[in-house]
Amino acid sequence: MAGYTSVTPEDLAHMLDVIGVGSVEELFDGIPAGVRLRRPIDLPPGQPEQAVYAELRRLAARNVSTEDEITFLGAGMYDHYVPSIIDMLMSRSEFLTPYTPYQPEVSQGGLQVMFEYQTAISELTGLPVSNASVYEGPSAVGAAAYMAKLASKRPRLLVSRGVHPHSRATLETLAVGYGTTVEEIALEDGVTELDALRAALSDEVGAVVIQQPNFLGTIEDVTALSAAAHEHGALVICAADPLTLGVLEAPGNQGVDVCVGEGQSLGNRLDFGGPSFGFFAATEKHLRAMPGRIAGETTDADGRRGFVLTLQTREQHIRREKATSNICTSQALNALGGVVYLSWLGRQGIVELGELMLQRTHYARETLAALDGVTKLHDRPVVREFALRLAVSDREAVGRVLERCAAAGVNAGYALGRSYDEHPDGLLVAITEQRSRADIDRLAEVLGAAVAAERATVGAGATA
Amino acid sequence: MTEGRNPQSPQQRERATTIFEKGAPGRRAFRAPDLDVPAVDGLIPAASRRAASPRLPEASEPEIVRHYVNLSKRNFDLDSGFYPLGSCTMKHNPRLHERVAALPGHARLHPLQDPRRAQGALELMFELQGALAEVAGLPHVSLQPSAGSHGELAGLLLTRAYHADRGEQRTKVLTPDSAHGTNPATVTMAGYEVVKVALDAAGGVDLDDLRAKTDENVACLMLTNPSTLGIFDPNIEQMASIVHETGATLYYDGANLNAIMGYSRPGDMGFDIVHFNLHKTFTQPHGGGGPGAGPIAVSDRIEPFLPRPQVVRRAPSNGGPPVYDLDEDRGGRESKSIGKLRGFQGNYGVFVRTYAYIRSLGAEGLKDVSEVAVLNANYVLARLREKVGDQLPLAFGERCMHEFVLSGAPMKKQLGIRTLDLAKRLLDHGVHPPTVYFPLVVEEALLVEPTETETRETLDQFVDAVAAIVAEAAQDPEIARNAPYTTPVRRLDEAGAAKRPRVRQAL
Ligand SMILES: Cc1ncc(COP(=O)(O)O)c(C=O)c1O
Numbered sequence: 001m002a003g004y005t006s007v008t009p010e011d012l013a014h015m016l017d018v019i020g021v022g023s024v025e026e027l028f029d030g031i032p033a034g035v036r037l038r039r040p041i042d043l044p045p046g047q048p049e050q051a052v053y054a055e056l057r058r059l060a061a062r063n064v065s066t067e068d069e070i071t072f073l074g075a076g077m078y079d080h081y082v083p084s085i086i087d088m089l090m091s092r093s094e095f096l097t098p099y100t101p102y103q104p105e106v107s108q109g110g111l112q113v114m115f116e117y118q119t120a121i122s123e124l125t126g127l128p129v130s131n132a133s134v135y136e137g138p139s140a141v142g143a144a145a146y147m148a149k150l151a152s153k154r155p156r157l158l159v160s161r162g163v164h165p166h167s168r169a170t171l172e173t174l175a176v177g178y179g180t181t182v183e184e185i186a187l188e189d190g191v192t193e194l195d196a197l198r199a200a201l202s203d204e205v206g207a208v209v210i211q212q213p214n215f216l217g218t219i220e221d222v223t224a225l226s227a228a229a230h231e232h233g234a235l236v237i238c239a240a241d242p243l244t245l246g247v248l249e250a251p252g253n254q255g256v257d258v259c260v261g262e263g264q265s266l267g268n269r270l271d272f273g274g275p276s277f278g279f280f281a282a283t284e285k286h287l288r289a290m291p292g293r294i295a296g297e298t299t300d301a302d303g304r305r306g307f308v309l310t311l312q313t314r315e316q317h318i319r320r321e322k323a324t325s326n327i328c329t330s331q332a333l334n335a336l337g338g339v340v341y342l343s344w345l346g347r348q349g350i351v352e353l354g355e356l357m358l359q360r361t362h363y364a365r366e367t368l369a370a371l372d373g374v375t376k377l378h379d380r381p382v383v384r385e386f387a388l389r390l391a392v393s394d395r396e397a398v399g400r401v402l403e404r405c406a407a408a409g410v411n412a413g414y415a416l417g418r419s420y421d422e423h424p425d426g427l428l429v430a431i432t433e434q435r436s437r438a439d440i441d442r443l444a445e446v447l448g449a450a451v452a453a454e455r456a457t458v459g460a461g462a463t464a
Numbered sequence: 465m466t467e468g469r470n471p472q473s474p475q476q477r478e479r480a481t482t483i484f485e486k487g488a489p490g491r492r493a494f495r496a497p498d499l500d501v502p503a504v505d506g507l508i509p510a511a512s513r514r515a516a517s518p519r520l521p522e523a524s525e526p527e528i529v530r531h532y533v534n535l536s537k538r539n540f541d542l543d544s545g546f547y548p549l550g551s552c553t554m555k556h557n558p559r560l561h562e563r564v565a566a567l568p569g570h571a572r573l574h575p576l577q578d579p580r581r582a583q584g585a586l587e588l589m590f591e592l593q594g595a596l597a598e599v600a601g602l603p604h605v606s607l608q609p610s611a612g613s614h615g616e617l618a619g620l621l622l623t624r625a626y627h628a629d630r631g632e633q634r635t636k637v638l639t640p641d642s643a644h645g646t647n648p649a650t651v652t653m654a655g656y657e658v659v660k661v662a663l664d665a666a667g668g669v670d671l672d673d674l675r676a677k678t679d680e681n682v683a684c685l686m687l688t689n690p691s692t693l694g695i696f697d698p699n700i701e702q703m704a705s706i707v708h709e710t711g712a713t714l715y716y717d718g719a720n721l722n723a724i725m726g727y728s729r730p731g732d733m734g735f736d737i738v739h740f741n742l743h744k745t746f747t748q749p750h751g752g753g754g755p756g757a758g759p760i761a762v763s764d765r766i767e768p769f770l771p772r773p774q775v776v777r778r779a780p781s782n783g784g785p786p787v788y789d790l791d792e793d794r795g796g797r798e799s800k801s802i803g804k805l806r807g808f809q810g811n812y813g814v815f816v817r818t819y820a821y822i823r824s825l826g827a828e829g830l831k832d833v834s835e836v837a838v839l840n841a842n843y844v845l846a847r848l849r850e851k852v853g854d855q856l857p858l859a860f861g862e863r864c865m866h867e868f869v870l871s872g873a874p875m876k877k878q879l880g881i882r883t884l885d886l887a888k889r890l891l892d893h894g895v896h897p898p899t900v901y902f903p904l905v906v907e908e909a910l911l912v913e914p915t916e917t918e919t920r921e922t923l924d925q926f927v928d929a930v931a932a933i934v935a936e937a938a939q940d941p942e943i944a945r946n947a948p949y950t951t952p953v954r955r956l957d958e959a960g961a962a963k964r965p966r967v968r969q970a971l
Contacts, residue, residue, distance in 0.1 A: 003829040004556045004917045005836040011920045015843040019863070024835045027842055027863065028727050030696040035733045041726050042598050046826030049560050056820055060569025062584030064577060067568045075576055076807060083494075085529055091562055093543035094536035099552050100753035102899075104958075105951040106540035106891055108480065110752035113535060116482050119968040123518045129967055132753070135610035138807040146653065166807035173771070173803035177621055177654040219512050249514050262807070271565075272585050273575030273808025274610070275755030287965060293753060298961035301946070305480045306953040310961040316613070316649035317902070321658040326649035329611040329743060333751025336532075343483050343521045343528050349494035351517050356496055358508065363501035381508055406581065414576055437500040 003046065064406075066270065070439050071411040074385050074430020075215070076137060076164050077273065078265045080243070081434055083344050086267045086337050095336055100293070100329065104308045105300075110332065111307035114295035117339040124242055124342070125259040126250025127281040131292040133335040134327060137239065137262025138167040140278030142174040143291045143325060144237040144258045145207055147282075149180050150324065151289060152235065154206035160185045160192040160225075162214025165419035167239060171209070180206065190218040190378035190387070198228050207235040207258075212251060213244060216377065216416075217361075217385030217428065226255030242266055242279065244383045246350035247358055258282045267341025268334050277331035277338060288314060291325030293332075353433055357384040361431045364440045368429065371448040373455055377416075377426055385430040387416060387423070392454050395424040402427075404450035405443075412447050475538065475952040483531050484969045487523030519971045538952045539752070540896055546922050548844075550867045550899035550911025551644065551692055553722050553744035555833075558824070561747070561817035570816050575808035579789050585812060586788030589775045592819050593759075599721070599830065600738045600761035601731025606770045607759045608810040612719055613646040615739025615758030616686070618771060620654035621802045622737060622762065623684045623713045625769040629800060632711070634683035640669050642693055642903040647686045647717060656683060663905060667860030668697040671706070678706050688717035689733065690724070690865040692903040692911070694841065704734025713737060713766070721745045722915070723838060723866035726831025736763045742811075746818040757814035768800040773809065836916035837866040844868075844914050844923050851931040855879065859906040866915075872908030875934065880941040883908040886933055888955065889947035893929040 007015070012024075021027060047055070066079040073079075089095060094109060101107030114132040121130035134140045141164075145157055157180045159168055168184070175182050185197045185208075192210060201208075208229040212220050226236045238256040240248075243265040251259040264276035282290060288311060296310030316323040345353060365386045369376045377387035390398055395417035405412040416426025431440075523531070540547075547554035565571060573585055593605035609615040620637065627634050637651040640661045648658045659677050664670040669687070678685075685707045690696045697703070707714050716735040722745045730738045742748045743756030750756070762770065773790040780787060790809065793799040825833065845868045849858060855875035858868060872883035887897030887910075899911035914923055937944050948954060 003825050003832050004558060005832060006917070006919045007836055007839065012839075015839055015920065019839075019842045019846045021842075024839055027835075027838045027865075028724075030698060030863075030865075031724070031728050032698055032701065034701050035728050037601075037727060037729055037732065041827040041830055043595055043822065043827040043830070046829040047823055049824065052560060052820050052823045053564060055823060056564035056570075056816065057567060059584035059588050060564075060567040062587065063569040063573045064581035065568045065570075065572040066574060067572050071574060073574045073576055077575055079572070079574065085525060085532075087566070088529075089532050089536070092533070092536050094539040094541045095752055096562075096749045097542035097557055098539055098752045099542075099547070099549055099554060099750045102549070103540070103887070103891065103897060104956050105888070105948050105953055106896065107538075107752070108952050109535040109537065109539035112480060112482065112538070113532075113752075115967070115969070116484065119482070119484055119971070120518075120520060122968045123520065123971065135614065136806055139610065139614070139805065142805075164807070166804055169804040170806060173621065173805060174617075174653075176624065176802070177617070179655050219508065221511070223511060245514070246517060247508060247514055249512055250518070253515070269571045269813070270574050271571055272573040272577075272582065272812035274806075274811035275757075275813050277755075287967070294965075294967055296961040297966040298957045300953040300957070301955045304476070304953050306956045307480075308956050308958050308961050310958070310965055310967070313962070316645035318645070319649070320645050321648035321652045323645065323649040323652070326613040326617060326646050326653050327611070328613045328646050329741075329750070329756040330754045331751075332753030332755075333749075334755055336752070339483075340528065340532060343523060343531075344493045344525065345520065346492045346494055347517060347520045347522050348490075348492060349496065350520055351514075352496040353494070356499060359499060359501050359503055362504055362507055381512075383508070402578070406578070411574075411577075433497055436497070440501075 069409050069411050070442060072413045072429045072443060073411050075414040075428055076262060077270055078430055078432050079270065079434055080265050080432050082267055082269060085344065086340050089340055090333055090337050095333060101309060108306060111295045113336050113339060115297060115307050117335045118295060120339050120342045121279045121281050124245045125281040126252025127259055128284050129287045130281040131290050131294050133331040134278040134280050134292050135331060136274055136276050136278045138164060138170040140260035140280055141167040141209060141239050142170045143280060144260045145171055145209065146174065146178060147286065147289050147291065148207035148235045148237060149178050152206035154204050155180055156205045157182050157207055158185055158200055158205055159209040160211065161187045162192050162216060163209055163211040163239060164215050190216050190380045191220055192225060194224055194228060197225060201228060201232045201234065203232055205232055205234040207237050209237045211239040212248065213241060213383050216387045217382040219381045219383060222251060222254040222256060230255060244354055247354035248383065263338050266338040268337050275331060275334055277334035289324050290314065292327050292330055356433055357431055360435065360440065361386060364429060364431055367440060367444050368447060371444060373451040385428060388427045388429060389425050390427055390451055392425060392451065393458055397454055398425060398427060401450045401454050404453060405446045408446045410443055410446045412443060482969050483521045483523065484971060486527055486531055487521050489522055491522045491524050493523065493525040493528055545894055545896060546918060546926055547896040548898050548912050548914045548926065549896060550913040551719055553913060553915055555747050555915040556917035557747055557749040561820050564820050565813050565816045583788055586775050588819050589815055590777050590788055592815050593775060595822050596740060596759055597761050599725060601729025602738060602761040602763055604767040604770060605759055605761045607815060608771045608805055609758035609760060610806055610811055611754065611756040612739055612741045612758045613650060614805060615760045616646055616650040617653055618760050618805055619715045619737040619739060620650055620656065620684060622766050622769045624654060625800065625802050626766055627683060635681045637683055638677060638685040640687065641905045642691050643686065644692060644717065644719065667693045667695045668699055669703055671699055671702055674703060674706055678710055680710055682710060682712045684713045684715050686715040686717060688720050690720050693860055693869050694864040694867040695861055696865055700733045719744060723834055725834040727834060736766055742814050742818045746821050748814045748817050755811055755814060757811040769802050771803065771805055772801045833916050840914040840916060840918060840923060841866050841868055844912060844927060847927040848930060851927060852934045855934050867911060867913035869903065869906050870910040871906050872910055876908055879937040881937045881944045883910050885944040885947065889933045889944040890929060891948040892950045895926055895929055
């Protein structure tokens with residue numbers, strides 16, 4: 001066992017002497033006998049570095065990653081290309097190994113990164129103030145709802161069924177704590193039903209939560225939904241896919257008060273779901289109610305431009321039980337990846353990338369819907385993801401279709417029935433800049449064959 | 465000191481410019497793949513089309529690289545120097561962990577991949593759950609929470625669900641005066657009221673005050689042991705029984721677990737719920753403020769309420785190798801789960817690093833971690849008491865666990881410099897200062913946590929630096945009061961920043 005300690009026998013003798021004890025065990029004398037562990041920890045012995053590497057490689061090899069198949073799986077996290085400069089910058093010691101910047105004089109790098117990140121998020125979302133990151137997408141939705149509850153004190157929260165199922169589940173979990181009821185607004189023809197929203201609204205509603213594009217990939221009429229909510233003084237919280245905001249209108253220009261979302265698609269790896277980052281932007285009046293760290297510009301004693309963590313009187317370490325949130329450690333390194341990605345993509349790139357996804361998504365949707373036994377779930381405009389219906393019997397049958405596709409090296413997408421009982425035959429297909437026309441054509445071939453095979457077996461079973 | 469009046473270093477001379485102030489119109493780094501499908505107009509309704517493209521930077525790749533590399537050089541980091549930031553456990557971050565986390569089988573695995581094709585990830589998570597359960601002394605683990613404070617929130621929501629299941633509605637949560645700010649902030653978010661418990665003369669929880677405040681309305685006592693004062697509370701067994709007698713739960717803030725591995729386990733102390741800070745004890749690099757992960761371990765009575773999904777292992781009936789799965793308990797009417805705290809399965813990339821760390825160290829290695837962490841802390845403490853014990857006395861007791869709190873109050877009185885000044889002057893010595901002004905119960909607090917991965921030479925240099933600053937202040941306190949001098953910027957106007965917040969670059 002080597003570990004990462006460096007005490008030699010000579011060090012130990014000297015240190016114990018300075019402390020004035022005879023052994024290291026003596027330093028633990030304060031632990032009462034009744035709560036002592038009287039046996040070794042039951043874990044295998046330590047291993048040399050190369051053995052641990054081999055073990056982690058063995059485990060990695062048991063996973064089918066996006067390098068091993070052509071994947072159309074999205075549903076909240078997407079297989080985008082992560083440029084090499086991000087790996088390089090995120091692994092630099094100076095970004096990787098410091099703590100939260102409590103000493104700004106020696107943390108100007110990290111603080112300025114936060115300031116730049118906030119600028120980029122404000123610009124993307126069209127909202128003037130952004131924090132420096134929260135954990136990830138669904139908990140960002142939860143954090144926004146908590147802020148709305150503190151601001152409005154109103155007891156009801158309305159959530160579109162088009163909001164990611166994990167976000168809705170998170171809202172339900174958290175709302176039990178802070179005492180809000182969560183009610184769902186149904187979808188109709190792929191989008192949030194405006195009339196249902198209007199009918200559900202009252203002056204008891206603190207916030208309305210929507211998603212753009214929604215979970216089915218559909219573009220919502222954010223302006224109309226916001227206007228309806230505002231008529232009752234409810235805040236509008238919109239979870240947005242940041243990489244669509246080169247082509248979709250900024251939520252801040254459509255009446256949204258708080259825009260949050262999953263940041264993974266901005267230069268972060270999939271990592272089986274995390275770590276990534278959540279972004280959180282709002283209108284000016286919420287600045288002092290926001291959760292999390294916020295970097296601000298200031299000057300030093302000699303008049304130099306500099307950056308600090310600011311408005312800390314919102315935060316747990318100062319305000320304790322009166323804090324606007326309990327968040328402490330968030331996702332600074334992942335947010336660095338986000339702002340480097342946005343800088344790399346650039347002002348033109350974000351539009352070009354959005355446009356490319358839009359066109360390929362349209363091509364994929366039309367191509368797949370032309371297959372036998374495959375139809376669109378609805379006809380409304382989509383950006384980078386869309387829902388299909390497969391003419392097969394049930395959720396299990398969709399599973400078998402996906403299984404056949406996987407055997408042919410294609411991950412065809414997300415079975416909607418996993419989270420929408422009303423769509424047992426649904427399939428959600430995601431497009432990124434990494435999926436070429438050839439990939440899409442391959443999907444069409446494989447999916448068409450798989451659906452046909454499934455229908456043939458069922459048909460054969462029925463006649464037998 | 466002349467440095468202050470006459471800036472010397474290139475970094476100090478250079479005005480900070482943001483990436484938005486660099487570049488030029490038309491410059492770019494990204495090259496889009498060719499459009500390989502027919503272009504179609506009007507795919508987005510006019511009202512939803514973005515009118516003005518976001519004003520992101522326009523810069524070339526070399527420009528971006530130089531910008532961020534130069535920015536990185538304006539950071540102090542653990543790889544280059546001592547970082548004894550108390551409560552944060554700034555231990556060495558092995559690079560093996562970065563290498564294995566970056567393997568495509570881990571890094572490029574989609575979170576919704578069919579569990580049958582994510583067996584390696586699920587096996588890793590299952591094994592990690594088991595290892596954390598063993599370290600905590602509690603049988604059930606959820607890896608889902610994203611950081612310590614998220615684990616705390618999970619813990620209180622579990623407590624609420626547990627009591628609700630028994631038909632009880634409790635309203636209060638107890639926290640000692642020495643608690644970290646996330647504890648009371650979490651209590652509020654979980655819909656409870658904070659009740660503070662006083663400390664006794666030794667820095668432990670005052671048992672009489674605890675008894676007086678524990679009644680049928682108390683849902684939970686949140687505690688860290690050793691406390692944020694670096695002291696193992698000797699009355700933990702009595703505390704556990706006082707709290708349990710009324711049916712409340714006992715919550716362990718695992719920020720200080722680095723002190724006791726192999727010696728004691730929260731479960732054996734009577735705790736029902738524990739969070740781990742994988743970015744402290746288990747050396748996930750802190751990244752300048754995350755990512756981290758805050759898994760929780762719980763007792764049998766709390767288990768039914770754990771978040772979903774849970775990683776499970778099933779032994780096939782044909783005797784084949786075990787199969788791992790994600791149990792969503794979807795629509796299960798029997799389910800008492802609190803649901804989800806976030807998307808997907810948690811910060812898997814952090815789990816990979818933690819798993820590698822536990823495999824590298826093994827049982828003895830983890831015990832060695834705690835032993836050396838406590839040894840190093842006591843060594844620094846003993847040497848500081850010898851050199852500057854009058855100015856910076858230990859706040860409580862004689863010795864410490866993995867960290868200790870000094871009070872700068874005598875120094876302030878005798879020398880006219882505050883703990884803040886000492887901290888700023890340490891920056892000129894190339895050391896990251898300890899945590900200052902926390903815990904709140906100690907006046908002018910300085911919370912020092914050396915960790916187990918520092919050499920004796922580094923510890924000695926730190927002691928010498930503190931002693932030199934105290935000696936310097938005895939001659940001329942102005943030097944420390946105006947420090948630092950050598951950093952890229954000097955003391956910053958924080959009050960001004962809060963008064964007129966500028967939180968984004970004007971574009
Ligand atoms: C004692 C203590 N409790 C809780 C926390 C919160 O942990 P996190 O930052 O991971 O949310 C911290 C650290 O920041 C801590 O030091």
